[in-house]
Amino acid sequence: MADDDRRKRFKADDNKVKGTLMLMNHHSISTIADEVFGRKVCLHLISAVRSESTARGLRGKLGKETHLKNWVSTVITPSTKGDCTFELDFEWEDEIGVPGAFLIINRHHKEFYLKTLTLTNVPNVGRVHFICNSWVYHEEHYNNGYRVFFSNQTYLPGETPEGLRHYREEELEELRGNGTGKREEWDRVYDYDVYNDLSEPDKGSELLRPIFGGSVGHPYPRRCRTGRPLSSSDPDMESRIGILHSLNIYVPRDERFSDLKMADVYAYGLKLVSQGLLPGFESVVDKLSDEIVGTLENFINHKFEAISSNKFNEFSSFEDVLKLYEGGLKIPKFNFLESLREKIPSEFLRELFRSDGEHLSKFPVPQVIQEDNSAWRTDEEFGRELLAGISPVVIQRLQEFPPTSKLDPVKFGNQNSTITEDDIKDQMDGFSVWEAMKHNRLFILDHHDPLMPYLRGINETATKTYATRTILFLQNNGILKPIAIELSRPHPDGYEAGAISTVHTPASHGAKGTIWLLAKAYANVNDSGYHQLVCHWLHTHASIEPFIIATNRQLSVLHPIHKLLHPHFRDTMNINALSRQTLINAGGLLEKTVFPDKYSLAMSSNMYKKWDFTKQALPADLIDRGMAVEDSTSPHGVRLVIEDYPFAVDGLEIWSAIRSWVKDYVFVYYKNDEAVQRDKELKNWWEEVRTKGHGDLKNEPWWPKMHTCDELIESCTIIIWVASALHAAVNFGQYPYGGYLPNRPAMSRRLLPEPETVDYDELEENPDKAFLKTVTPQLQSILGISLIEVLSRHSADEVYLGQRDTPEWTADKQALEAFDRFGAHLRKIEQKIEAMNLDERLINRTGPAQMPYTLLYPSSDIGLTGRGIPNSVSI
Missing domain, CATH: 3.10.450.60 (Nuclear Transport Factor 2; Chain: A,)
Structure with a gap:
């Protein structure tokens, strides 16, 4: 009898697929670990090749419900905080075939961040990997009560296995939402709105600005819709959340900064608050008592009163300016700083406030x-x-x-x-x-x-x-x-x-x-303000956001173009939301620090009228400015009129590397122009980019038709170039060049x-x-x-051009090989830049300041480096 039981058990094990679920280590994980064994989280595998009829139509056949089995915590390090892994056993019948997705139901009261699921012994298949990278909330927050995640396979819409088609469409419907209601923390909805969230009409006409977007007079790219209530004083304006909640402004939760990056934001924000100089970042103490918060706000308001005081408002000499980098410049001392320091409950916070309450922290010496x-x-x-x-x-x-x-x-x-x-x-x-x-x-x-x-x-x-x-x-x-x-x-x-x-x-x-x-x-x-409001904010941050929204609304995660572009959208919606809350809003930091003051966004909007998507391509931009001419004999198709033009020289190398990578990738999936024209998701995506995301310019004749492989390759190259290299070139030199204000007032x-x-x-x-x-x-x-010290820093979790945050971002071997070639190409460009910066004949690469041009050097270390191209507009 014992032998019979053993044989039955072995037979049962043969039908089990082993799985490993990885979660990000988070403050709620220990709580989840205590309760998951009580069946709080369950999963079902979904067949990609076997379907069954349901009340909602034909769907991939579901495997039996399973639960997390054993919790195994990985090694935790200070930099990663570790991940938590759980073992699972899935009962899997041979006739179900290949699992192409799984659904997960969270009946726990806490959300968790699901990173990956890996199956190791699927019959006739072997290993199947699912990349999730998403927050999973309680089932009550989802229309269907569950979340679906797909394997790392890639499919054009018409090639999607029958069992996954319904789930593919259902997922996109979920992400599009219905365009109504206030968005909550757990929502995953991507939708469009105009910039009607910059004003505070309740506080008077001085904080009233036009609505940007949706009008002939003030056109603008669209931003993420939050659905917040309209202002009681002006029903055309969206009400603003309090400064103390700035870091909680709505973007889909998966677009929020990682815990590691958020820690950076907190740390640098606290440093600036300790100087009493940065309104808006007092949100870092939003969990403190009202008394402490009131004291902090009082401190900052009084500090800004000093700006109008001649007594503290002038540098007397350039030596005074240099004291900023030696920690020797004194600023006014406010008596209530002492009471604030005493009330801060954290040793970490207390440390940030200098004991003398009088000197600024020492700034790094700008490279210039x-x-x-x-x-x-x-x-x-x-x-x-x-x-x-x-x-x-x-x-x-x-x-x-x-x-x-x-x-x-x-x-x-x-x-x-x-x-x-x-x-x-x-x-x-x-x-x-x-x-x-x-x-x-x-x-x-x-x-x-x-x-x-x-x-x-x-x-x-x-x-x-x-x-x-x-x-x-x-x-x-x-x-x-x-x-x-x-x-x-x-x-x-x-x-x-x-x-x-x-x-x-x-x-x-x-x-x-x-x-x-x-x-x-x-x-x-003039150049500093134009750079900040047009070259930087408008041409990178604001113009990219509509592409992010449209991509998530119209391109499934199974779509090859979604997989191509997704890394180049990381953190952009979050940094843009924070910017609307504290930087570009009426009375915000940009109005306080750049010359156009309350006319800042109006000037930016006026320049958007001249924005042309096709001229965001570097070669087209150089030709348009007369800085290059077409030349078919050149490796990049253009010849520079100033040969020693470091931005253009390095930029063309990066541009060509991106374009070569995109071309190789696109031709993995689109064999001809007809394949592009048959792709309904691609068609809907591009139509929405043009008519909604950049709807104020929808009738411009320069928009690509998206009918050919060449148009797709060029458009994707532009998007990646703008989000990565162009943003790096106009952002990460802010402190190296502008940290010394006399150089760029x-x-x-x-x-x-x-x-x-x-x-x-x-x-x-x-x-x-x-x-x-x-x-x-x-x-x-x-x-x-x-401000620019913060904006010029690379975070600890940055992912750079030519890198991905997971090596298994796709299962397609050809795509992975093309990406490896791209990375190798970028490493050669790094070597070339290093050699050019040592070439004494190339005078403009260092100049009188003896400052090598490194802003388009692809890789970087953490911090204030003046180099490195992150994949996305991430700060």
């Missing part, structure tokens, strides 16, 4: 002054940073002289440039203007037209500035130097009367030398002094003081530096 703290003042460094700095995507080849304005002359009068050939003829190595343009020697940094429509209003705020045009000449040695800067402001008689302009040329001594340094500062103020507070005044005399007698009285004041400088 590490080797030479005065090189930034040179004309050569000014020009180099337009090719290898934080904003290398604005400079254009000069193709008409004098430059003309495209502003409506009826509204704005004559806005054409007043720069003449006499102003610059002595600085062009004997060339005439016509000859210099013919030989591609003249370039322009033109911020006149984008700024002028808002300049009258801007100059009624604390800001006092100009709209600038800067002409630069490319010398024989390859160095780009500014040779004229035009400063323009609206005519006192009104916009219709045109502009008042002055032209300034290089000088190194006396009042004219200081005026030239200030003219470059005004140009940098974010605002100016006065216009040029008039001759025969005390302030004009100061230009000659004390030029450093005159400069510092003009640019960003002390506490706002510290606020801006604090």
